[in-house]
Amino acid sequence: xxxxxxxxxxxxxxxxxxxxxxxxxxxxxxxxxxxxxxxxxxxxxxxxxxxxxxxxxxxxxxxxxxxxxxxxxxxxxxxxxxxxxxxxxxxxxxxxxxxxxxxxxxxxxxxxxxxxxxxxxxxxxxxxxxxxxxxxxxxxxxxxxxxxxxxxxxxxxxxxxxxxxxxxxxxxxxxxxxxxxxxxxxxxxxxxxxxxxxxxxxxxxxxxxxxxxxxxxxxxxxxxxxxxxxxxxxxxxxxxxxxxxxxxxxxxxxxxxxxxxxxxxxxxxxxxxxx
Amino acid sequence: xxxxxxxxxxxxxxxxxxxxxxxxxxxxxxxxxxxxxxxxxxxxxxxxxxxxxxxxxxxxxxxxxxxxxxxxxxxxxxxxxxxxxxxxxxxxxxxxxxxxxxxxxxxxxxxxxxxxxxxxxxxxxxxxxxxxxxxxxxxxxxxxxxxxxxxxxxxxxxxxxxxxxxxxxxxxxxxxxxxxxxxxxxxxxxxxxxxxxxxxxxxxxxxxxxxxxxxxxxxxxxxxxxxxxxxxxxxxxxxxxxxxxxxxxxxxxxx
Numbered sequence: 001x002x003x004x005x006x007x008x009x010x011x012x013x014x015x016x017x018x019x020x021x022x023x024x025x026x027x028x029x030x031x032x033x034x035x036x037x038x039x040x041x042x043x044x045x046x047x048x049x050x051x052x053x054x055x056x057x058x059x060x061x062x063x064x065x066x067x068x069x070x071x072x073x074x075x076x077x078x079x080x081x082x083x084x085x086x087x088x089x090x091x092x093x094x095x096x097x098x099x100x101x102x103x104x105x106x107x108x109x110x111x112x113x114x115x116x117x118x119x120x121x122x123x124x125x126x127x128x129x130x131x132x133x134x135x136x137x138x139x140x141x142x143x144x145x146x147x148x149x150x151x152x153x154x155x156x157x158x159x160x161x162x163x164x165x166x167x168x169x170x171x172x173x174x175x176x177x178x179x180x181x182x183x184x185x186x187x188x189x190x191x192x193x194x195x196x197x198x199x200x201x202x203x204x205x206x207x208x209x210x211x212x213x214x215x216x217x218x219x220x221x222x223x224x225x226x227x228x229x230x231x232x233x234x235x236x237x238x239x240x241x242x243x244x245x246x247x248x249x250x251x252x253x254x255x256x257x258x259x260x261x262x263x264x265x266x267x268x269x270x271x272x273x274x275x
Numbered sequence: 276x277x278x279x280x281x282x283x284x285x286x287x288x289x290x291x292x293x294x295x296x297x298x299x300x301x302x303x304x305x306x307x308x309x310x311x312x313x314x315x316x317x318x319x320x321x322x323x324x325x326x327x328x329x330x331x332x333x334x335x336x337x338x339x340x341x342x343x344x345x346x347x348x349x350x351x352x353x354x355x356x357x358x359x360x361x362x363x364x365x366x367x368x369x370x371x372x373x374x375x376x377x378x379x380x381x382x383x384x385x386x387x388x389x390x391x392x393x394x395x396x397x398x399x400x401x402x403x404x405x406x407x408x409x410x411x412x413x414x415x416x417x418x419x420x421x422x423x424x425x426x427x428x429x430x431x432x433x434x435x436x437x438x439x440x441x442x443x444x445x446x447x448x449x450x451x452x453x454x455x456x457x458x459x460x461x462x463x464x465x466x467x468x469x470x471x472x473x474x475x476x477x478x479x480x481x482x483x484x485x486x487x488x489x490x491x492x493x494x495x496x497x498x499x500x501x502x503x504x505x506x507x508x509x510x511x512x513x514x515x516x517x518x519x520x521x522x523x524x525x526x527x528x529x530x
Contacts, residue, residue, distance in 0.1 A: 051487070051491045051493065054487050054491075055484065055487065055488070055493070058480055058483050058484050058487065059484065061480055062477060062480040062481065062484065065473055065476045065477045065480060066477055068468060068473050069470065069473045069474050069477055069512075069517075069520070070520065071522065072520075072521040072522040072525070074468065076468050120465075124465070124466060133463065171388075171389065171390050173388070173390065175390045175392075176392075176393065177390070177391075177393070178393045178396060179393060194393075195393035195394055195396070195461060196393070196394065196396065196397045196457075196460050196461050197460070198460060198463070206463065208461075208462070208463050210462075228463055230463035230464070232463075232464075235459070235465070238465050239459075239465075242452050242455055242456060242465065245448060245452055246448070246449060246452050246453075248448075249444075249445045249446075249448035249449050249452070250445070250449075252441055252442075252444060252445040252448070253441075253442055253445035253446070256438055256441050256442070257434075257437040257438055257440075257441045257489070258490055
């Protein structure tokens with residue numbers, strides 16, 4: 001990992017943009033499923049399903065988060081972070097396969113929490129190469145069809161955007177209370193953007209009002225607004241995962257700790273990995 | 276109209292009532308303990324409600340305002356643990372952080388104006404903050420139990436700590452995920468690895484480690500107690516410690 005990091009720099013996420021990410025994900029899941037079905041007693045499967053793997057991988061992910069937590073630099077694209085996240089996803093998927101195939105206490109809670117976590121992380125992990133964010137400034141009556149990404153690259157959006165109206169309400173001390181921008185995008189007009197209220201442009205593109213500049217003191221009329229275009233085709237996997245995790249958390253609250261009989265005790269003559 | 280200046284008028288009777296309840300609990304007088312401490316909580320709740328009405332916004336924006344909520348939920352959690360598990364000392368110890376935070380709010384008042392930046396004007400604001408504060412207080416009680424268990428060298432508190440951690444982890448998960456859904460609405464991404472989000476992930480991973488450690492019965496109770504204390508430290512980092520880190524300047528969680 002250290003060598004990869006030193007030689008190549010961060011993980012080449014762009015190489016895995018659609019459809020490569022989808023193909024890799026499906027292939028990886030198929031391999032794990034075949035391994036689980038056909039070689040359940042193999043050392044690899046036993047290792048992937050062991051409690052030690054759970055502890056080590058949570059601890060490793062925790063360590064990565066801790067390093068990120070103390071570092072001002074963004075480390076989530078490093079080979080270390082990507083490898084640990086991939087290993088964690090692999091373990092989660094195997095544990096899910098086992099959980100689906102066998103009866104167990106609190107089964108629904110288990111499935112909601114583990115499947116939810118898997119979808120939330122996998123959606124972010126495999127979806128990150130397809131994630132795009134562009135910003136553009138709309139001002140006056142000028143039609144804009146270019147936007148800039150995080151690296152400063154200019155892209156043609158394929159449609160023109162124009163600011164029709166900017167309205168700002170202020171507190172008595174001059175701090176903006178709320179603001180909204182009416183814009184037109186291509187042939188669509190009368191689109192109202194507000195903070196916390198994105199506009200759904202397509203199934204994978206959303207428009208966000210992220211800031212205002214230069215607005216008139218009367219709170220209306222001339223001014224500029226910053227619009228962000230977010231393209232996130234994998235957001236549905238993340239959203240589903242989050243909703244499942246929320247349901248699992250509610251069950252965690254309602255059902256409480258696993259009873260003594262539910263705990264992963266080791267039966268006579270069996271190793272824990274067999275449970 | 277109730278303003279921040281009135282806080283001390285509510286804080287003193289609230290603390291007196293709650294401490295009287297804690298003292299009654301110490302003497303194993305269950306009824307008076309519950310009644311008095313409930314009275315203390317109601318007084319603080321009355322201030323929060325009146326302050327909220329006076330501000331025309333939820334009092335959850337500044338660090339001082341979240342300290343107020345933490346004190347409030349810490350008192351509730353202490354009372355619930357006492358009522359459920361009958362530890363006669365728990366309310367005294369849960370009152371300590373509540374009193375410390377209320378004293379800080381009296382000695383170091385912040386500017387509590389009516390302004391609320393547009394990003395905070397969301398339906399997610401109140402549930403996100405209150406659920407988080409509730410989980411912090413539950414885990415605060417679990418950390419108190421862990422300290423007691425380590426000092427007295429006993430494993431008798433671990434089952435109670437398990438219950439608190441399951442409920443606390445459920446609340447922490449709800450707080451974190453409500454934040455993720457809100458972040459998607461406000462900033463376009465469920466997760467940005469913002470410093471606060473990173474520390475939320477750290478704390479959550481520690482909770483997962485605890486839950487799995489206890490589920491698989493690995494490590495002794497001492498290890499579990501130490502993990503509970505680490506979780507509490509992680510929560511403090513996530514709550515306000517993150518403000519002192521080098522990356523805090525780039526955080527989107529600055530209000």
